[in-house]
Amino acid sequence: MSNKKSKYPVLQVDLRLISDLVVVIVSAAIGGIISSCLGQPVIVGYLLAGSIIGPGGLKFISEMVQVETVAQFGVVFLLFALGLEFSLSKLKVVGPVAVLGGLLQVVIFMFLCGITAVLCGAKLSEGIFVGCFLSMSSTAVVVKFLVERNNSDALHGQVTIGTLIFQDCAVGLLFALLPILGGNSGIFQGMVSMGKLLLTLSIYLAGAAVLIWSFVPRFLKLMTHLSSQTNELYQLAAVAFCLLSAWCSDKLGLSLELGSFVAGVMISTTDFAQHTLDQVEPIRNLFAALFLSSIGMLIHVQFLWTHVDILLASVILVIVVKTTVAATITKAFGYNLRTSVIVGVLLAQIGEFAFVLLSRASNLHLVEGKMYLLLLGTTALSLVTTPVVFKLIPALMHLGVLMHWFPSENGTNNEEKVSMIEAHDRVL
Structure with missing residues (x-):
């Protein structure tokens, strides 16, 4: 800020903020x-680093508000990059099980958690949010595992990736739903608010569709031409486009996250999607680390240690329930039991975007106190245990063959080929 006591504007540096950012970035690294x-x-x-340096740990960070404000750019760029990676063609291959099955998973979790919340005397809106929260799986972790095992083109890989893509798309809509869940109005007022929200969202998306057709390709082509020597201008223009879309969305009463996601989707329809992602990815990674570390600062180590038994029980329950629900839905769409179980196990964790949803819900006072810390700890522990769970998949499959639950490997491969051909025919 400039010094108001001075006759002339004088730049001043907030050394406290710089110091805090240095601590966060170094500890996250x-x-x-x-x-x-x-x-x-x-x-x-990142989460553990944040918990160590935060108020619940060594208390290295003094200006939490400023750090969290800067870290919110991480949410914006995470959703922007997610939109850039959006692929309708990939979603079409396993469309029914990905879209309808993915939607069914969200609805089932919302219903189960909503009923549980009412029976336990909690708010229905809180239960619905927890259902949305638990239905999300980790795209980054699962896709990384599938690529490392060369299973991304296998049938279970295609179904899993398709479901994850749908979940990623649903994140943007869930952000639009959160203000309704966080409101204190009655059912009628809530329905009216939802109607207004859907109308605003429709207008916003219609405007985005017009921009896709008339402006975005030409703008990106111009930026590419002007950035022939250096990518600096293109990178700046992409970031500006993302932030402008997010700002417009927020001003319309939607959310910054939805706007940044839509900005990414607009660019994903052009030939410049991958180039834009390459330019934005370093920025996204930096701010994402800041964001996740700031989330970690809210974790109280003492609380987690005191309630470690509850957290472990919660994680086990989440893994069992999510595996069962996902496997059952996949099986209901005609896939064999082996494929269904693998898909269920792959989707059994809580995803990284749950942190974004949780942060937003906390700002809206939708979840607070111990419930917030419990969800935070459960998600973190879920991600920690995910690699271990994935390593158990071969043993689980071998046990299934021995118990005659699944066919042998050769029989499974033949079934997968037939299923993939049938899925392709359904698309055509």
Whole structure:
């Protein structure tokens, strides 16, 4: 800020904020490195680093509000990159099970958690949010595992990736739903608000569709031409486009996250999607680390240690229920039991975008106190245990063959080929 007492504007530096950002970035880097060396997702390292330096740990960070404000750019760029990676063609291959099955998973979890909340005396809106929260799986962790095992083109890989893509798309809509869930109005007022929201969303998406056809390709082509020597201008223009879309969405009463996601989707329809992603990815990674570390700062280590038994029970329950629901739905769409079980296990964790949803819900006072910390801890522990769960898949499949639950490997491959041909024919 400039010094108001001075006759002339004088730039001043907030050394406290700089110091806090240095601490967060360095600790996140160290946490990510350690986590990666231990075979864990770097997300876990960021969260643990934040919990250590935050108020619940060593209390290295004094200006939480400023750090969290800067870290919110991480949410914006995460959703922007997610939109850039959006692929309708991939979703079409396993469309029915991905879209209808994915939607059914969300509805089932919303219903189960809503009923549980009412029976336990909690708010219905809180239960519905927890259902949305639990229905999300980790795209980054699962896709990384499938690519490493060369299973991304297998039938279970296609079904899993398709479902994850649908979930990623649903995140944007869930952000639009959160203000309704966080409101204190009655059912009628809630329905009216939802109607207004859907109308606003429709207008916003219609405007985005017009921009896709008339402006975005030409704008990106111009930026590419002007950035022939250096990508600096293109990178800046892409970031500006993302932030402008997010700002417009927020001003319309939607959300920053939805606007940034739509901005990414608009660019994903052009030939510049991959180039834009390459330019934005470093920025996204930096701010995502800041965001996840800031989330970690809200974790109270003492609370987690005190309630470690509840957290472990919660994670086991989440894994069992999510595996069962996902496997049952996949089986209902005509896939064999082996494929269905693998898909269920792959989708059994809570995804990294759940942190984004949780942060937004906390700002809206939809979840608070111990429930917030419990969901935060359960999600973090879920991601920590995911690599271990994935390593158990071969043993589980072998046990299934021995118990005659699944066909042998050769029989399964033949079934998968037939199923993929049938899925392709359904698309055509």
